[in-house]
Amino acid sequence: MEQENLMNATLVNENINELLKNSTGIEFEKVIAKVFELIGFKSIWLEDQNDANPDVILEAWKCPSPYIVTIECFAQVSNSSEVPKEKVGQIRANGPKYSKDPKYIGKIDNLHLGVISRGKFSKHAIGASGNDVALITLDIVMDLLQDFYKGLIYSQEELKVIFQGSGERRDVFNEIRYQKYIKYMNLGLICFIVERSLEKKSLIDYRIIMGQVIAINKQNDIHISDIEIASNLDFLCHPVTGLIIRDRNNINHHELKNPDNFIKLGKTGENIQNWYKHWKKKLKPHKIDTSLFDST
Numbered sequence: 001m002e003q004e005n006l007m008n009a010t011l012v013n014e015n016i017n018e019l020l021k022n023s024t025g026i027e028f029e030k031v032i033a034k035v036f037e038l039i040g041f042k043s044i045w046l047e048d049q050n051d052a053n054p055d056v057i058l059e060a061w062k063c064p065s066p067y068i069v070t071i072e073c074f075a076q077v078s079n080s081s082e083v084p085k086e087k088v089g090q091i092r093a094n095g096p097k098y099s100k101d102p103k104y105i106g107k108i109d110n111l112h113l114g115v116i117s118r119g120k121f122s123k124h125a126i127g128a129s130g131n132d133v134a135l136i137t138l139d140i141v142m143d144l145l146q147d148f149y150k151g152l153i154y155s156q157e158e159l160k161v162i163f164q165g166s167g168e169r170r171d172v173f174n175e176i177r178y179q180k181y182i183k184y185m186n187l188g189l190i191c192f193i194v195e196r197s198l199e200k201k202s203l204i205d206y207r208i209i210m211g212q213v214i215a216i217n218k219q220n221d222i223h224i225s226d227i228e229i230a231s232n233l234d235f236l237c238h239p240v241t242g243l244i245i246r247d248r249n250n251i252n253h254h255e256l257k258n259p260d261n262f263i264k265l266g267k268t269g270e271n272i273q274n275w276y277k278h279w280k281k282k283l284k285p286h287k288i289d290t291s292l293f294d295s296t
Contacts, residue, residue: 016031016034016035016038016145017142017145019031020032020035020118020138020141020142020145021118021138023075024075025075028073028075028118029045029055029056029073030045032055032056032071032073032116032141033045033056035141035144035145036056036058038145038148039144039145039148039153039154040062040153040156041058041059041060041156042058042059042060042061043056043057043058043059044056044057044058044059051090051094052094053094054070054071054072054091054094054095054098055071055072055073056070056071056073057069057070057071057098058071058163060156060159060160061156062155062156063155063156063157063160064157065109065110065157065160066107066108066109067108067109067110067111067112067156067160067163067164068098068099068104068108068110068111068112069111069112069113069114069163070091070094070095070096070098070111070112070113070114071091071114071115071116072087072090072091072095072114072115072116073115073116073117074087074115074116074117074118074119075117075118076117076118076119081119082119082120082121082122082125083115083117083119083120083121083122083125083135084122084124084125085122085124085125085127085128087115087117087125088115088125088128088129088133088135089128091113091114091115091133092113092130092132092133095111095113096111096113098111099111110164112134112160112163112164113132113133113134114133114134114135114136114163115129115133115134115135115136116136116137116138116141117135117136117137117138118137118138119137119138120137121135121137121168126167126168129166129167130166131166132166133166134162134163134164134165134166134167134169135166135167135168135169136162136169137168137170139170140162140169140170140173143173143177144159147177147180149267150267150271151266151267151268151269151270151271152177152180152181152184152267152271153267153268154176154180158176158180159176161176162176182222182224183228183232184271184272184275185275186213186217186224186228186229186232187232187235187236187272187275188271188272188273188274188275188276188277188278188279189213189216189217189275189276189279190209190213190229190232190233190236190244191236191243191244191256191272191276192276192279192280192283193208193209193212193213194209194244194254194255194256195256195280204253204254204255205253206233206253206254209229209233209254210226210229210230213229214229216279216283233254237254241261241265242257242261242264243256243257243261243262243265243272244256244257245257262276
């Protein structure tokens with residue numbers, strides 16, 4: 001079967017948003033594959049236009065449990081038309097066979113099935129999705145693309161939740177998006193708390209960071225676990241990130257490096273820096289319990 005890897009496709013210089021909105025047939029399939037390539041998947045458009053084959057295969061190798069997704073694309077001529085249940089049956093019948101491909105055997109943990117459509121899914125299509133076909137509307141794909149350009153990057157492990165379920169996936173994606181939003185908010189908050197601690201002492205204990213983050217999130221009706229805070233702090237302390245330094249003699253002590261390091265992280269750094277500035281403006285000194293900085 002002849003396949004095309006889209007790394008050199010001519011779509012690179014096209015207006016992808018316009019193509020997503022207006023393309024049909026093969027062109028629509030290619031641009032869908034291109035979007036997922038941009039956000040980090042190995043994306044393959046299957047050139048063989050046989051109805052016995054899916055349109056796109058996504059390979060997710062950059063996660064603890066690698067997986068593939070076989071996708072059927074559907075771009076209606078009229079936005080008022082709905083996706084028929086036959087499209088669901090088509091991917092269910094033809095997608096699973098790729099789990100037997102020698103290049104995947106023993107290398108992937110799961111194969112998922114999906115239908116991506118510009119229009120709405122009919123009630124019959126939703127009912128036919130059972131428990132194994134994810135129904136993904138074009139607005140989700142466009143949101144993924146826009147978030148990518150804004151630096152809101154999702155890992156393949158995070159996006160797996162969209163593909164491994166069934167039925168319409170908008171609510172699932174909204175939750176993933178919200179959690180990512182909260183993560184960036186707290187990354188910026190941690191940077192601010194560590195910097196503020198320098199007014200009292202040069203280094204700040206991990207327990208103080210934890211207490212302050214939990215307290216401020218509670219004020220905003222947001223729940224965050226100790227594990228999430230620890231993960232965020234580890235990210236900021238990673239040598240590649242280079243935003244916070246851990247004291248080598250006491251790993252519970254932290255210090256904010258030059259905020260200019262935000263720039264080194266590109267769009268991701270911009271997002272963290274924007275939240276850092278937000279907290280710096282919003283949380284005046286009297287709103288931070290600085291007495292905690294003297295407790296260690």
